[in-house]
Amino acid sequence: MGFNINNLDSQKGKIAIVTGANSGLGKEITIGLLKVEIKVIMACRNLEKAEKAKLNIIKKVPSADVEIMQLDLSRLASVRSFVKSFSKKYNQLDLLIENAGIMIPPYVKTEDGFESQMGVNYFGHFLLTNLLMPILKNTEGARIATTSSIAHQNGRINFNNINAEESYSKMGAYTQSKLACLMFALELQRRLSKTGSNVIAVSSHPGVSNTNLFSHIPKLFQLLMIPLLPFFAHPPKKAALPMLYAALGKDINGGDYLGPMGYKNMKGKPGKTKAELHAFDEEVAKKLWEISEKLTGEKFELSN
Ligand SMILES: NC(=O)c1ccc[n+]([C@@H]2O[C@H](COP(=O)([O-])OP(=O)(O)OC[C@H]3O[C@@H](n4cnc5c(N)ncnc54)[C@H](OP(=O)(O)O)[C@@H]3O)[C@@H](O)[C@H]2O)c1
Numbered sequence: 001m002g003f004n005i006n007n008l009d010s011q012k013g014k015i016a017i018v019t020g021a022n023s024g025l026g027k028e029i030t031i032g033l034l035k036v037e038i039k040v041i042m043a044c045r046n047l048e049k050a051e052k053a054k055l056n057i058i059k060k061v062p063s064a065d066v067e068i069m070q071l072d073l074s075r076l077a078s079v080r081s082f083v084k085s086f087s088k089k090y091n092q093l094d095l096l097i098e099n100a101g102i103m104i105p106p107y108v109k110t111e112d113g114f115e116s117q118m119g120v121n122y123f124g125h126f127l128l129t130n131l132l133m134p135i136l137k138n139t140e141g142a143r144i145a146t147t148s149s150i151a152h153q154n155g156r157i158n159f160n161n162i163n164a165e166e167s168y169s170k171m172g173a174y175t176q177s178k179l180a181c182l183m184f185a186l187e188l189q190r191r192l193s194k195t196g197s198n199v200i201a202v203s204s205h206p207g208v209s210n211t212n213l214f215s216h217i218p219k220l221f222q223l224l225m226i227p228l229l230p231f232f233a234h235p236p237k238k239a240a241l242p243m244l245y246a247a248l249g250k251d252i253n254g255g256d257y258l259g260p261m262g263y264k265n266m267k268g269k270p271g272k273t274k275a276e277l278h279a280f281d282e283e284v285a286k287k288l289w290e291i292s293e294k295l296t297g298e299k300f301e302l303s304n
Contacts, residue, residue: 003245003270005032011248012037015092017132019043019071019125020100022053024211025147028240029097029247031057034064036248038095043071043082045100073100073124074110076296083131093135095247096144098125098181104170104216114295115164121177126184127296136199144201145246148182148257150208150265153276155179157284162291170216178205180288182257182275187285189254195302200254203275204246207260207267208232209239234260234267242270 016033020026021042030040034057044050050068058064069085072078086093101121110119129136129144136142155175160166164173185203192199210229214222233239242258249258257275262268278284293299 003241003249005035005241005244005248008036008248010037011094014038014094015041015090016095016097016247017041017043017086017093018097018099019073019128022046022050024213024236025206025209025240025243026097026099027053027057028236029099029243030066031060032240032244033095033097033247034061034066037063037065039065039067041086042066042068043100044068045070045072045074045078071100071128073120073128074114074116076112076124076127079124079127080131083128086132087135091135092139093132094139094142096129096132096136096142097243097247098128098144098146099243100125101147101177101213103174103213106170106216107164107168109163112295113163115162115168115173117173117177118163118180121174122180122184123292123296125181126292127298129184129188130293130296130298130300133199133300133302137197140198142199143247143252144185144188144199145243146181146185146201146203147178147243148185148203148205148275149175149178150205150259151175152179152182152205152279156278157183157288159287159291179279182279183281183285183288184292185257186255186275186279187282187289190282190285191300191302193254197302200252202246202252202254202256202258204242204258204270205265205273206239206242207234207262207265209234209236211236211239232263232266238267245270
């Protein structure tokens with residue numbers, strides 16, 4: 001019972017985009033999708049790293065149908081040019097896996113004026129989804145999956161300081177960005193349902209996994225954590241399972257939120273889990289949507 005990655009039928013013919021596919025969870029998600037014969041576009045900012053990861057992935061899945069396309073989510077111009085290149089080549093997109101992310105970097109503003117975590121984790125993905133919507137709507141049963149985190153529980157959308165102009169808390173900006181990713185999926189699903197579309201939006205979180213995401217944590221603290229990791233973290237291959245469940249599960253409905261079901265949702269088998277109540281605040285979600293349209297300069301057209 002439940003979701004078993006080793007027990008899935010081939011899904012040959014489907015096409016997926018995975019953002020941040022060259023490392024950590026994105027790489028494992030890519031491998032999981034390739035194993036069921038889905039064609040995967042690895043949407044990565046660094047082509048050299050992506051090529052290395054691709055070679056490693058092909059060793060693990062020799063039959064892989066995988067392609068790299070450059071996408072830097074910290075630049076709206078790059079998101080636009082990625083979508084242009086993708087749309088020239090494909091008119092089908094079954095899975096849009098929004099996985100790329102950064103955590104607690106020093107304060108940097110992107111060229112579009114976003115605080116970098118909000119820019120990469122949320123605004124870049126918001127625009128990406130918006131621009132790919134015509135192709136998603138053109139694909140029967142397409143799914144959009146955003147990546148949240150346990151950290152969304154402490155997140156608040158601070159409309160007065162959304163890009164940390166007033167003050168910068170590294171963790172505050174991260175938790176806000178991860179709440180935004182979750183609220184975006186929920187709001188997108190509400191809007192898709194109203195149009196009668198069969199595209200669905202879902203979200204997942206991986207629990208805790210020791211990846212490059214933690215590179216901004218002081219080295220000494222990282223070393224001290226190593227012996228404790230088996231108690232509260234699981235390897236990327238396992239942490240990728242909630243997203244693979246969100247992408248491939250037959251019993252997934254729009255608005256579902258997937259995560260590990262073990263102690264405090266930090267590790268364990270993937271399953272449907274509950275977001276914090278404030279993630280369902282429709283007024284905040286609507287306001288966030290409107291601000292995101294304004295700041296990315298693109299109006300979302302969902303009606304058919
Ligand atoms: N690991 C955890 O415990 C944990 C917990 C909760 C949520 N998450 C979420 O899981 C997702 C994946 O994280 P991870 O743990 O796999 O970390 P990771 O190994 O650092 O992977 C992050 C990926 O995002 C890419 N990326 C960063 N900035 C980008 C940009 N501007 N444009 C395009 N891609 C960019 C990275 O590319 P480069 O290799 O070029 O940097 C990398 O491929 C993130 O959204 C994170 O918030 C992780």
